[in-house]
Amino acid sequence: MCGIHALISPAISPLSQPRDLDSVSPELRRVLVARGPDHFGQACRKSNGWTLRFTSTVLALRGDHITRQPLESDNGSVLCWNGEAWRVNGQRIQAEANDAEVVLKLLVNVGSSAPGDERLETLLNALRAIEGPFAFVYYDYPAETLIYGRDRLGRRSLVLRQDGDELELCSVAGSLGNGWQEVEADGIYVARLKTQGGLDISRCPWIVGDKTADFTYSAFHQVFGLGRFNKTQPFGNPQLTRFSTSVTMLKEQLLESIRLRILNIPVPPSTDGRTRLSVLFSGGLDCTVLARLCHEVLDPDQAIDLLNVAFENPRVVAQLKNGADGTLSDFYEACPDRITGRRSFAELQKVNIPYAETLAHRQQVISLIYPHNTEMDLSIAYALYFAARGQGFCTDSSAFNTVPKPYTSPARVLLSGLGADELFGGYSRHLSAFQQRGYVGLVDELLLDVGRLGKRNLGRDDRVMSHWGKEVRFPFLDERLVRWAIETPSWEKCDFANGEDVTGVEANKRILRLLALELGMEGVAREKKRAIQFGSRTAKMESGRVKGTTLIS
Known part of the structure; x- marks a missing residue:
């Protein structure tokens, strides 16, 4: 699990207000580190009149070491990876291997082996071959192309905000202002960085050859290509x-x-x-x-x-206080999930949340x-x-x-x-x-x-x-x-x-x-x-x- 953030913007004009390219805001850093407390890292690329800044935090749960992100390849490509790849091309990833490193190596290798126009489709097919919950941002440096998305079931978060030619992607964005929307899990998204400015963004469906706009009801009731x-x-x-x-x-x-x-x-x-x-x-x-x-x-x-988990609900507490004997019973133990929890299993870890604590959060x-x-x-x-x-x-x-x-x-x-x-x-x-x-x-x-x-x-x-x-x-x-x-x-x-x-x-x-x-x-x-x-x-x-x-x- 990781927190990822990417900012893609045109080269900064000397007349405009410069944007800090070396760090993120304290609030953004806080929410990203909360997701991934084991490592904080950044990478920056400048190409073709564009500046791309990547930030990743890591919660280390795969492999025998902490894999620092963003991951960078020898050819200049960058990967921000959030989630798990359980299998690639039907083969399980070894327990001692880190899945993010496996994915980066896969993308770099297949990209370098494909000629010009076939490069993108080869990368997309490699991503289609991954099984697991994930969200990602990948910058293919040689092709000056940004690829991003969520797995076909949408099990990991990725939100997007676009302001003119500036594109911003993040795992979580509620504290970063308005205008955000969730990246749909209906395909893999490709943003080509134009030389004269402007982003050309297109959706490439999970199902090869499916051109339908409504992916859920595509031909033969296919679901996400599964x-x-x-x-x-x-x-x-x-x-x-x-x-x-x-x-x-x-x-x-x-x-x-x-x-x-x-x-x-x-x-x-x-x-x-x-x-x-x-x-x-x-x-x-x-x-x-x-x-x-x-x-x-x-x-x-x-x-x-x-x-x-059981909550103090003021309306329910008031009803319990108005019982026949006028006493207040244990309203946490009266929660339906607490009752079934005790009945269903021999041991449980119970979490009681007072109303004041609910309001505080x-x-x-x-x-x-x-x-x-x-x-x-x-x-x-x-x-x-x-x-x-x-x-x-x-x-x-x-x-x-x-x-x-x-x-x-x-x-x-x-x-x-x-x-x-x-x-x-x-x-x-x-x-x-x-x-x-x-x-x-x-x-x-x-x-x-x-x-x-x-x-x-x-x-x-x-x-x-x-x-x-x-x-x-x-x-x-x-x-x-x-x-x-x-x-x-x-x-x-x-x-x-x-x-x-x-x-x-x-x-x-x-x-x-x-x-x-x-x-x-x-x-x-x-x-x-x-x-x-x-x-x-x-x-x-x-x-x-x-x-x-x-x-x-």
């Missing part, structure tokens, strides 16, 4: 059971995704290394299945921190989620922001009646269950779509949800959680798992035609519920879906009449 969304109809009324092939396949896909993301995590600084991983843990279906499978993958001596959170700016964005971000911080009290199932001990999680890697609802039909609107148009309607709704994850959720969530020098990883959004999920018929994931059948679990995300049953977690398999802002009680803190779409004031 695969074709399966729209076939079932014969008869097939029923999902815990013995169905798709349930077994889901477990295999998840285990492989989890192994990539949790094995070989470096020991956090100033710790004994026993705890390197944490899980955003509401006690619900998605996160509990992840925690259970992590336990199968990790060595027995490695601990897993389960981060369970309000402007910081608003700044981080920008350009997102609704009350729903804010309520979701509160929960993720404080959970990622990992400061609270530690309790143990064998000692619930003892006084909880203050605890700060040393883990620098967080796992999130995001993506399970979109892939396997977890929202109420998925049932509604099925009731209106059958499995065809359901597939269209799933396609819409998967296609807008990068725009609606992932950039915002990355900015909020990375602020604490943590990296969030999404096992359900592994490219190979996503490809398998979208190519699997919908009735093999959530067979709404059968309602709550003999398995005793709901149809929404039934495949995942059946996997929970296979793992021996019957209570978890029957948990109802609950949005994070309601489970942690960050929604509607000031007024019960505020809508999620209301702009933040």
